Amino acid sequence: GDSVTQMEGPVTLSEEAFLTINCTYTATGYPSLFWYVQYPGEGLQLLLKATKADDKGSNKGFEATYRKETTSFHLEKGSVQVSDSAVYFCALTDSSYKLIFGSGTRLLVRP
Amino acid sequence: DAGVIQSPRHEVTEMGQEVTLRCKPISGHNSLFWYRQTMMRGLELLIYFNNNVPIDDSGMPEDRFSAKMPNASFSTLKIQPSEPRDSAVYFCASSSRFGNYGYTFGSGTRLTVV
Numbered sequence: 001g002d003s004v005t006q007m008e009g010p011v012t013l014s015e016e017a018f019l020t021i022n023c024t025y026t027a028t029g030y031p032s033l034f035w036y037v038q039y040p041g042e043g044l045q046l047l048l049k050a051t052k053a054d055d056k057g058s059n060k061g062f063e064a065t066y067r068k069e070t071t072s073f074h075l076e077k078g079s080v081q082v083s084d085s086a087v088y089f090c091a092l093t094d095s096s097y098k099l100i101f102g103s104g105t106r107l108l109v110r111p
Numbered sequence: 112d113a114g115v116i117q118s119p120r121h122e123v124t125e126m127g128q129e130v131t132l133r134c135k136p137i138s139g140h141n142s143l144f145w146y147r148q149t150m151m152r153g154l155e156l157l158i159y160f161n162n163n164v165p166i167d168d169s170g171m172p173e174d175r176f177s178a179k180m181p182n183a184s185f186s187t188l189k190i191q192p193s194e195p196r197d198s199a200v201y202f203c204a205s206s207s208r209f210g211n212y213g214y215t216f217g218s219g220t221r222l223t224v225v
Contacts, residue, residue, distance in 0.1 A: 034213055043202055043216040089154070098167065099144070099204075099214055101154045 002027040002094040006102035009087075013109050019077040021105045023064075023090035026071065031092035033057075033066050033073040034099070038087045047075075047088070080109045115217035117203050123223045129191040132220045135184055136205030144214060145178055145188050146202040154202075160186065193224045 007022040025031065032051045036044040048057030053068035062077045073090060090102040116135040124130050136143050144159040158168040160180045168178070175194070180186040190197055200221050204214040 036216075043218045044204075044214075045216070046213040049213050096167070097142070097206075098156060098159065100156075103153050 002031065002092060002100055004090050004092055004100055004102035006088075006090045006105050008103070009106035011105060011107050013080055013107070015082055015109055015111055016079045017109075019075070019080045019084075019107070021075040021088055021090075021107070023073045023075065023102060024071050025073065025090075025092050027092060027094065029095045031094060033064070034091045034093075035062070035064055035073070035075050036089040036091060036101075038089065038104070040086070044089065080107070082109045082111055085109045115203055115205050115215050117201075117217035117220050119220060120218065121221045121223075123225065124193055126194055126224055127192045128224075129189065130193045130197075130222060130224075132188040132201050132203075132222070134186045134188070134203030134217060136186070136203070137207075137215055138184065140205035140207045140215070141183070142206045143180060143186050144204045144206075145186070146204065146216075148200045148202060148219070149198075157188070190222075193222075195224045198222055198224050 003026045005024050034049045035047040037047045038044045048059040050057040050066035053066050056065045064073050064075045085108050087104045087106050089104045091099050093099055118133045142161050145157040147155045157170045158178045159166055163180045176190055178188045200219045202216050202219045204216045206214045
């Protein structure tokens, strides 16, 4: 079945560092891809999305590009802030429109 | 819009008791999903509805779990009897247009069974 694999955390960075969280997927069709963020004690919030190959999703300084040739959707941000500390989930919708999540990557940004 | 509303936010109950979790999806969304989150297993899809009809309940752990969606604005997840291993955060999410535009999640219900 369809699946999502993302890098294990935690990822620890200093403020203003460059962030990359890797995400690859396996899917039989043409899924839509998503990044969600979960702050401590809260639910998941949609961060960005891409619905077809070569689309770039962006929001709040975060970006991810749908790469069909490498089946990847890596999350990047040029300069992280302490307030970006959270758990980030990569996800896809499969052919039945269920949202399938990766295991999550915890990001800790130090001042 | 108030978003997806879940209640209660926290629930502590004794083993063997019945627990009912509630969810109000965003108005106009036609799909509703129940997820469970634990440290050990991450996010698990329990069941989802489309137009109030259960489509896939293969993630429901066992017969102790049941979910209903009597109308487009309300859903419940019931556990009877509850067990300590049911302790988790339960999230409800809703979406429109088959989820291709993403889901909106509620704030979750933290369930503790003692």
